Amino acid sequence: MLLISCPWCGPREELEFRCGGESHIQRPGPCESVSDERWSDYLFTRKNPKGLHYERWLHAFGCRRWFNVARHTATHRIEAVYAMHEPAPIHLEQGNVL
């Protein structure tokens, strides 16, 4: 069971949340200049790392707000919780011994 620290509600059980998948994906544009391959990348291709994953979470049964989580996909350890507009805390990856 994950204990996730919602930035607004504090630590809550994972059952209250929904994982929205990889974060920081930019929609390419303008649309008339986007190739099919690039569009397919945007829609379907995912980093899917075995390691630190930057992902969106929704506090579905709480404040219903979105935020970002940096979580290790093999240990499930949560390294950081940060706001939707903040950049990924990539400095965590260097010290990530796993």
Place this chain on the structure above:
Amino acid sequence: MSIQHYSGWNVIRSGFGGPERWRPAWRNPEPKSRYDVVIIGGGGHGLATAYYLSRTYGIKNIAVLEKGWIGGGNTGRNTTVIRSNYYYRESADLYDFSIKLYEGLSKELNYNVMFSQRGMIALAHSKHDLDSMQRWVGAMGLNGVDTEIIGREEIARRVPILDMSAHARYPVLGGFMQKRAGTARHDAVAWGYARAADSLGVDIIQQCEVTGFRRDADGSISGVETSRGFIGSRKVALAVAGHSTELANKAGFRLPVTSYALQAFVTEPLKPVLDTVVLSLATGVYLSQSDKGGLVIGGSLDLYPSYAQRGNIPTVRSVLGAVAEQYPSLGRVRFLRQWAGIVDIVTDSSPILGATPVPGLLINCGWGTGGFKAIPAGGTLLAHHIATGEPHPLARPFSLERFSTGALIDEAAGSGIAH
């Protein structure tokens, strides 16, 4: 004299001569420096590919590289269900082909894979479930897969432990059945293919992890770096399920795959209580009873991407809660084991088969939660592509290109796969 052929007569004979007369089912060779074909992943799909390459296409110099032990990944972690009740024609053709191969597999491999066509029932818990089942069964009929709608009385007769009462938490309105569906012994499928491939000269190399790929100046593959040294080959195939992204990245391309944990459970052995496979569409929970008596239970995916082969407690609770609600008499049954496999989920819940952006490197992945049922087909199709250089007609619609052409085969929506 050693015995290699498996038969009742040889069991009796070795009973007199002593068990040391049995030969090991496969060798444990040192890797050679070069092979004609290298297959990465010693699960069912990889081993079957090696077997069909050798048997059907006469290619002899083949290695299967396995990071751990053969059949130790999803092949040994699934709930052993084999079925072909899919919505679209491409999937129906593919999975039905696989069932047909399973039907002859024990004889072909001289290895009892215990394929038991005990049928599978999908339950409808609402009017909407029932409506979508009608549509689903109709589509399957058009695609040549025989399934039938069955009523409450038939379900009550076939599954007496199911709570069919008026007050049931999950009321049963009806369902449909595929009679040719069933289960097989998962380890035996891996071991049977391994033994048959080995006897045709395939080198099965365990404890050999692929750490990188070597490519020529023109980009084509020239071999793999492994934990046991470099192995040269101009034809390399990937069949590593949940770890496909990792290896694809090492080879220099990306995949539309996300890895999740899918859990399974087995109970203490019981007397026979269930002689078919039952799936509940609403809860995503399915169960069957093994020949040993244990109830084998599967459910929906864990809720977030994961490479941890253990699974999370909230999913345990929701799956087993649903079992206790639907089968009240099992409420106090104890569990022997719980585990998880890492499955490669694709947006349309259909596999990715065939060419990759790297010349000489082929892929078989994206089976998601249902790779076991497709092992004989996956192996046949990949072997065909490696040997002939062209995708098998059944594999053609499942190419990696479909994500940019838009020709998805959306079984996620079509056949109600629960993710």
